[in-house]
Amino acid sequence: MNRKNCVVLAASLACIFSSPIVWGAGTLDKIKSTGSATMGVRESSGALSYMISDGRYAGYHVEICKRVLTDIQNQLGLKVLEIKYTPVTSQNRIPLVQNGTVDIECGSTTNNTARQKDVAFAVTTYVEEIRIAVKANSGITSLNQLNGRKVATTTGTTSVQLLRKHEKSAGVNFDEVFGKDHADSFLLLESGRADAFVMDGSILAGNIANAKNPKDYKIVGEVIAVEPIAIMMRKDDPAFKQAVDESIKKMMADGSLGRLWDKWFLQPIPPKNALVGLALSESTKQAWANPNDKPAEAYQKK
Amino acid sequence: MALDWGVFCKDTISGEVAEHCLSSIFGGGSESDPTYLDWLMSAWGWTILVAALSLFLALVLGTLIGTLRTIPSGVKGGRWLVLLATIWVEVFRNIPVLVQVFVWYHVVPAVFPVMKAFPSYWLVSIALGLYTSARIAEQVRAGIQSLPSGQRAAGVALGLSTFQVYRFVILPMGLRIVIPPLTSECMNLVKNSSVAFAVSVPELTMFAMQAQEETSRGIEIYLVVTALYALSAFAVNRVMTWIERRTRVPGFIAPASSTSAAH
Numbered sequence: 361m362n363r364k365n366c367v368v369l370a371a372s373l374a375c376i377f378s379s380p381i382v383w384g385a386g387t388l389d390k391i392k393s394t395g396s397a398t399m400g401v402r403e404s405s406g407a408l409s410y411m412i413s414d415g416r417y418a419g420y421h422v423e424i425c426k427r428v429l430t431d432i433q434n435q436l437g438l439k440v441l442e443i444k445y446t447p448v449t450s451q452n453r454i455p456l457v458q459n460g461t462v463d464i465e466c467g468s469t470t471n472n473t474a475r476q477k478d479v480a481f482a483v484t485t486y487v488e489e490i491r492i493a494v495k496a497n498s499g500i501t502s503l504n505q506l507n508g509r510k511v512a513t514t515t516g517t518t519s520v521q522l523l524r525k526h527e528k529s530a531g532v533n534f535d536e537v538f539g540k541d542h543a544d545s546f547l548l549l550e551s552g553r554a555d556a557f558v559m560d561g562s563i564l565a566g567n568i569a570n571a572k573n574p575k576d577y578k579i580v581g582e583v584i585a586v587e588p589i590a591i592m593m594r595k596d597d598p599a600f601k602q603a604v605d606e607s608i609k610k611m612m613a614d615g616s617l618g619r620l621w622d623k624w625f626l627q628p629i630p631p632k633n634a635l636v637g638l639a640l641s642e643s644t645k646q647a648w649a650n651p652n653d654k655p656a657e658a659y660q661k662k
Numbered sequence: 663m664a665l666d667w668g669v670f671c672k673d674t675i676s677g678e679v680a681e682h683c684l685s686s687i688f689g690g691g692s693e694s695d696p697t698y699l700d701w702l703m704s705a706w707g708w709t710i711l712v713a714a715l716s717l718f719l720a721l722v723l724g725t726l727i728g729t730l731r732t733i734p735s736g737v738k739g740g741r742w743l744v745l746l747a748t749i750w751v752e753v754f755r756n757i758p759v760l761v762q763v764f765v766w767y768h769v770v771p772a773v774f775p776v777m778k779a780f781p782s783y784w785l786v787s788i789a790l791g792l793y794t795s796a797r798i799a800e801q802v803r804a805g806i807q808s809l810p811s812g813q814r815a816a817g818v819a820l821g822l823s824t825f826q827v828y829r830f831v832i833l834p835m836g837l838r839i840v841i842p843p844l845t846s847e848c849m850n851l852v853k854n855s856s857v858a859f860a861v862s863v864p865e866l867t868m869f870a871m872q873a874q875e876e877t878s879r880g881i882e883i884y885l886v887v888t889a890l891y892a893l894s895a896f897a898v899n900r901v902m903t904w905i906e907r908r909t910r911v912p913g914f915i916a917p918a919s920s921t922s923a924a925h
Contacts (some may be wrong), residue, residue, distance in 0.1 A: 451880065474878045515859065516871040521674075528675050528695065538868065540860040551768060608852075628904075 512554035719791025724798025
């Protein structure tokens with residue numbers, strides 16, 4: 361390759377990597393002109409967002425988003441609004457929102473300061489509590505009893521960092537073991553390789569519900585941390601964010617969000633009619649009472 | 663897309679930029695918390711440790727099993743040894759490596775409780791070592807069988823025992839022949855050690871998965887981890903090439919090349 365070709369190649373690569381598609385107009389104009397909106401969904405994010413069957417998605421956040429889009433449809437005076445579903449992963453969700461592939465991401469994304477530099481979040485609709493699951497007969501009731509014992513958590517989650525911070529601040533030392541996914545971490549607890557499994561409460565509840573003997577396990581102790589989980593959209597589009605926020609705030613005020621919680625977390629859900637059985641937490645109630653889009657860091661200061 | 667290499671100087675507890683980038687290694691600020699660079703270095707150490715332990719196991723067992731597969735049927739009990747070695751090779755090379763790692767980590771300690779005390783990096787090294795030993799055994803067998811049958815016959819004619827024939831005639835030549843494929847196998851082992859993340863060994867792959875989640879700087883982290891894997895594998899390649907050159911018998915395998923002519 362000669363030098364000229366090299367320069368051209370480098371320049372085109374730089375273009376591909378540096379310029380997300382910038383919509384001259386906002387998302388609302390885009391939805392109005394195309395008559396469609398693209399919703400980012402997850403394949404398996406618990407009851408928040410998951411695939412029921414090939415190409416069909418459901419969950420607490422998916423249903424909230426559908427209602428938000430219906431409100432936006434009415435606001436824009438559109439006769440029909442086509443919703444396109446695009447499955448996203450933890451690795452690609454932020455780039456896909458930034459470059460305009462996805463208009464509104466309805467999965468299980470934690471709202472934190474680092475991400476707020478790249479994307480915007482709607483008001484918090486779900487507050488995740490990080491809890492401890494142990495064997496029911498272990499006698500463990502608090503995190504501090506785990507000093508020097510084996511604690512399982514999953515690689516690639518914020519819980520790993522959280523445990524590290526807790527060790528430093530409380531002067532304790534856990535013997536951490538890492539599962540490659542949540543099912544693996546639960547197996548560590550089940551097989552006795554770990555004394556406790558520290559993870560998002562909804563994930564612990566889901567794993568216990570699917571265990572051979574759910575009664576052998578329980579979720580104990582203090583809430584180690586809380587993390588706001590929110591619907592994600594493009595940054596610097598105040599009109600769209602306002603429309604989404606207004607719609608969600610309306611659902612918070614008229615109690616329909618509470619009914620959605622009941623539907624997805626306290627009743628059997630498709631496709632297997634399994635029950636998550638996660639009661640509405642105090643932190644989530646507070647987030648509904650005072651709608652806000654504060655990042656996780658603001659919760660930790662409390 | 664702007665790359666931010668400063669991410670490696672950040673503290674792993676607070677996420678702030680640390681005073682000393684390599685605090686815990688060079689003792690610049692031994693009181694301070696480790697940075698992502700410190701963590702990266704320790705992860706690289708784990709990768710090398712797992713690769714080295716399993717390489718040792720794989721070379722010893724692979725050579726032994728590969729040799730056993732070539733024992734002539736005339737030797738007393740030779741047929742059983744060949745059968746044993748054949749079973750070994752077929753078992754360990756026909757099961758996916760990740761499955762073997764899980765068997766050693768989850769199943770074996772459940773059957774033999776004494777192994778529960780083994781740290782996970784031993785178990786994963788055993789799994790990788792046995793898996794690779796089956797592959798090395800086949801290469802050693804190929805090397806031995808490529809020797810002209812006259813070599814073995816000459817050894818026997820001199821009155822050497824079977825052990826002596828292998829020790830002084832067959833293995834010194836057979837093992838030289840298989841150095842090039844052994845090089846690939848050793849390099850593979852460095853890369854295969856990445857399965858250790860699945861059983862809680864804090865090596866490079868686990869570092870990459872965890873640190874990219876914490877810092878949202880996945881591209882920088884994966885680039886550096888990729889470079890370290892490539893560097894480690896290439897270092898193995900250089901060492902093996904050096905061994906190959908040092909042990910070369912002029913005129914054997916490659917015709918007397920320009921390097922030997924220069925000496």
